[in-house]
Amino acid sequence: MTGNEHQPTSPTPITIVRRLDPEDAQQALHRVQNVLKRQEVVETLSQRQNEGDERANILSGLTHRRHEKEIRAIINDLHPADISFILESLPETERQAVWQQVSDVHDADVLLEIEDWARESLIKSMEPEDLIAAAATMDADEIADLVPDLPPDVIAAVQKGLTESERAQLLEAMGYPEDTVGAIMDFDMVRVRENISLEVVLRYLRRLQELPDHTDQIFVVDRDDRLKGTLSLTRMLVSDPETMVSAVMAEEYLSLHPLDSDSDAANAFERYDLVSAPVVDDYGRLIGRVTIDEVVDVLQEDSQEQALSRAGLQEEDIFAPVLSALRNRAPWLLVNLCTAATASFVASRFEETVSHIVILAFLMSIVAGIGGNSGNQTMTMIIRAMAMGRITGANIWTLVKRELLVTFLVGACGSLVTAVFAWFISGSIAISIVMMAAMIGNMLIGATLGVLIPILRDRFGKDPAVGSSVLLTFGTDSLGFFLFLGLATIFLV
Incomplete structure (x- = not known):
């Protein structure tokens, strides 16, 4: 055993009064x-x-x-x-x-x-003494999650109540940036040495009143805490107790670095179906672990942030004061207002064309809308692929060409339906043909913007999802109106 392994603790009494539902x-x-x-x-x-x-x-x-x-x-x-x-x-x-x-x-x-x-x-x-009492029941990594919201005097009092090792763990957890593996890792784990038998490990585990949550493997370390391998609990239970740990431990394993992105860690958990993973420093020393419960939280937070970011929003209290909600929502709404005004300005430049063929005023919204929908489909796929790390500099243009081809084929089929509708309400074959061309063209514009907007924002260090739908709508509306009314001016007037 090492001197840093999980120590026996008194179990926290938990009463399940009803089934979880x-x-x-x-x-x-x-x-x-x-x-x-x-x-x-x-x-x-x-x-x-x-x-x-x-x-x-x-x-x-x-x-x-x-x-x-x-x-x-x-x-x-x-x-x-x-x-x-x-x-x-x-x-x-x-x-x-x-x-x-x-x-x-x-x-x-x-x-x-x-x-x-x-x-x-x-x-x-809460009163300071209540906060201190609540923090006293938490692990160091859990206290670190609350530190940004705790008053300084409470933090100082909590630190005084910790042991030296717990205080060191708290300071370490607080030192890692948000959205990194170090910020979500757990210090509670079981470590053993490779030169002991499984029987010794089992005896040690029986001394513990409970295992750390989500323990599916034990970490094998040397005297300097360098990680040598992992020992699966299932493998240990079905092996001969006299077998040495070194004989059954896995020497190939996934390890994380504390400065790795928590999203990358979540992707690794999803890809390899992990329950826990060790976290090692630059010297290969085991300093913590990441468990599936933290990964689920990361995935949920990322999903919520992306959904809000696409509309230009940040997470807020749904019952927050009006002024707070206004500060959150107004910036991108003002941007949207400017983009809508630009689209209207583009349309106004073709006033003579629209006044000459009034039916165009009813049809141009279809062209803009279908281009926006096409771009949203592409952009959603791109943002997800970027989050999964599947887009690189080597495959960007291949991806653009693929999306353009798919969009062209979908647009060609859909434009036939639109052309029939345009002919039905206008009685003009020429208007139907212009409608087909404009629809296909704006769908291609939407697909191109759907790829480029998130990629360019990421290149400039911005969140690819923030306000992406607003920017896409601006492009498809303005260019869609320009394309449709421009073609109508050339071929119909």
Whole structure:
């Protein structure tokens, strides 16, 4: 064994009151909201009565305490993740009221589970001693997740309560940038040496009251903590106990560096179906591990960020003040307004053509819309491929040519339908032909922009997904109007 291996600890008592079911959280949310509404009615009636009516005030206080008891009974039987869901689903005033009724036993787990934008308000409402007590039950890597939101005096008090090794782990975890493997790695793991038998390993494991979460393998290290291999628990259980660890350990394994991107680590977990992976430093020393639960969180966060970024948004409290929401949404909406104005300006340059053939005003929105949809399909695929690391400088142009070919074939088929529709409402074969050409052309423009916009933003160090749909719409609308009305001016007027 090494001197740094997982030490036996007292198990945290956990009581499962009910089966875990997302519908339970939804039902609990509705019940909590009903209690809060009843309390709001009582407070409104109480305010309308004479404030000097002592009997009314006593009844109001008794009702308020009964409502608090109801809320405590509802939420404290739930899993911390479900409590977090309820808190995130309430406006800040109601969120604070419900948070006050959450048992201290759940404080640490809820603070770790809840979204960052909601956690900040909860921490502000807590007394320093409550925060210190909650942090005292966390591991060093978990405390590091909360440090950005904790007051300095609380951080100092928490550090004083840690052992020397835990304090070193906390400082190490805090030293890694966000969105890196070091920021999500876990220090809790089991290590053994290669020159012992499996029987010795089994005896050691039986001394532990529990294994670290998501332990599917034990890490084999030398005296300097350099990683030599991994020992699968399943392989160990089916092997002869007298076998030496060196004989059954895997010397080929995936290891991560603390400065690797957490998205790259998540892709590796997905590709190789991993449950855990070791993290080693520049000298090959084992310093931590990444587990599947952290990877799932990374994948979920990345998915949410991409969905918001494409619309030019950042994650926010859905109940945030209006001014806060305005700061989040206004910038890209103003950009969108400018792009829409540009598209309208382009269309206005063909006023004479549109006034001469009025039906064009009804058809040009089809050309712009289908180009935008085509570009969105391409761009979604490109952003996902970039996130998976599948796009390199060697295959960009091959990818562009492929997307153009696919778009041309799809556009050729779709344009026949559009041409029939244009002929049906206009009765003109010429308008139908111009419609076909403009539609195919704008779809090709959309596909090209769908490839180039995220790639160019990535080249300049920007998030490929941020505002990409706004930029794409600008291109397909402006160029689509110009192409359609330009062809109409040349061939129809």
